[in-house]
Amino acid sequence: MRLLHTSDWHVGRTFHGRDLLAEQESVLCALAEVVVAQEVDVVLVAGDLYDRAVPAAEAAQVCDRVLAKLKAAGATIVISAGNHDSAARLGVFGQFAAEGGLHLRTAVDDLDRPVVVGDEHGSVAIYGIPYLEPETARHTLGIPEQQGHAAVLGEAMRRVRADLAGRDGTRSVVLAHAFVTGGEASASERPIVSGGVANVPASVFDGVDYVALGHLHGPQRLAEHLRYSGSPLAYSFSEARHHKSVWLVDLDETGLAGVRRHLLPVPRALATVRGELEEILADPAHESLADSYLSVELTDPVRPVDALRSLQTRFPHAVHVQWLPDHARTADPLRPRASAGLDDRQLADRFIADCRGDEPTDSERDLLSAALVAGAAWDED
Numbered sequence: 001m002r003l004l005h006t007s008d009w010h011v012g013r014t015f016h017g018r019d020l021l022a023e024q025e026s027v028l029c030a031l032a033e034v035v036v037a038q039e040v041d042v043v044l045v046a047g048d049l050y051d052r053a054v055p056a057a058e059a060a061q062v063c064d065r066v067l068a069k070l071k072a073a074g075a076t077i078v079i080s081a082g083n084h085d086s087a088a089r090l091g092v093f094g095q096f097a098a099e100g101g102l103h104l105r106t107a108v109d110d111l112d113r114p115v116v117v118g119d120e121h122g123s124v125a126i127y128g129i130p131y132l133e134p135e136t137a138r139h140t141l142g143i144p145e146q147q148g149h150a151a152v153l154g155e156a157m158r159r160v161r162a163d164l165a166g167r168d169g170t171r172s173v174v175l176a177h178a179f180v181t182g183g184e185a186s187a188s189e190r191p192i193v194s195g196g197v198a199n200v201p202a203s204v205f206d207g208v209d210y211v212a213l214g215h216l217h218g219p220q221r222l223a224e225h226l227r228y229s230g231s232p233l234a235y236s237f238s239e240a241r242h243h244k245s246v247w248l249v250d251l252d253e254t255g256l257a258g259v260r261r262h263l264l265p266v267p268r269a270l271a272t273v274r275g276e277l278e279e280i281l282a283d284p285a286h287e288s289l290a291d292s293y294l295s296v297e298l299t300d301p302v303r304p305v306d307a308l309r310s311l312q313t314r315f316p317h318a319v320h321v322q323w324l325p326d327h328a329r330t331a332d333p334l335r336p337r338a339s340a341g342l343d344d345r346q347l348a349d350r351f352i353a354d355c356r357g358d359e360p361t362d363s364e365r366d367l368l369s370a371a372l373v374a375g376a377a378w379d380e381d
Contacts, residue, residue, distance in 0.1 A: 001119040005247040007046035007214030008231035012059030016319035023267040027232045028066040035073035043075045046214030047082025047177030080128035080175040081106040106130050108140045112159040121253035124171045127160045131177040150200045161207050172208040183216045188236035209255040219245050237295045240270040277304045295320040302358045
């Protein structure tokens, strides 16, 4: 049996204000081509199908079209809820959807009720553990005291192993949405620290053939049977070097037979550039960045006015600008403390110099003085 492991679609997310729905649909529909070309039997989505608990209608329509393509390609689909999803909303009509080959695992009570699929070697039990918020889940799972993510996932896996013990010879797969110790985070995941310590030890997932993890957006291998697929698109510039992909997981008669990586198309690359504004706008070496989402670090000694708009005249997909001149990178971290003995005018002058990288002009000093005088008069009144 061959499974395709993916997660963290975050359909409906924007990128620095840019709508990503068309790009998300393009990449996710390409999964249907993978299903056909690689003869995939089951597609696993380990949480965060949507970016919001209440997705926009357009996001729901994208998911509907993508899932329809995956089903038409011949795959059974198993989806578990992530911390961005509303489990209750995602699970609506789940019983009816299962009749069509779309299995939604969103309820804590169902985490030890597997989706059972078969091949020539017998049965495979696929357990979908939805994201477990500790304070809420511990009551359902019968954990008397608050003990964090490791405790609730440990109890969830105890129940999974108990069910599996009664299925002699059945191979096993688990979907889980969690931060497993040893994983590497990026800047685009929402922290899952409410209700206790976020990290979960890898040993929690012992005893099953393959664990399809979700939550972290970089593809990574924690053990041969324990992997994050990562998100199908980059959602922060910290992911610029990621090679977005899915895992193709093969099971034989004894269990896990092999895992290999399948790279996904990149609808729009991410790039960063550093320099002074006019140099960046004029340098022909940057021509290749015109079609990339661009993050720019400006080094001009004085903060340029309306820099993003200027950059977008040449780089229409420039979405992020940070002003970080050399004097700011080498600034004395103790300087803000050295303000004793300065009057209000001197403090205002220093604030402008530190923020802008240039001393106030004479006319600006006159304006500051007038403002301070007016402020003092207001306080007296």
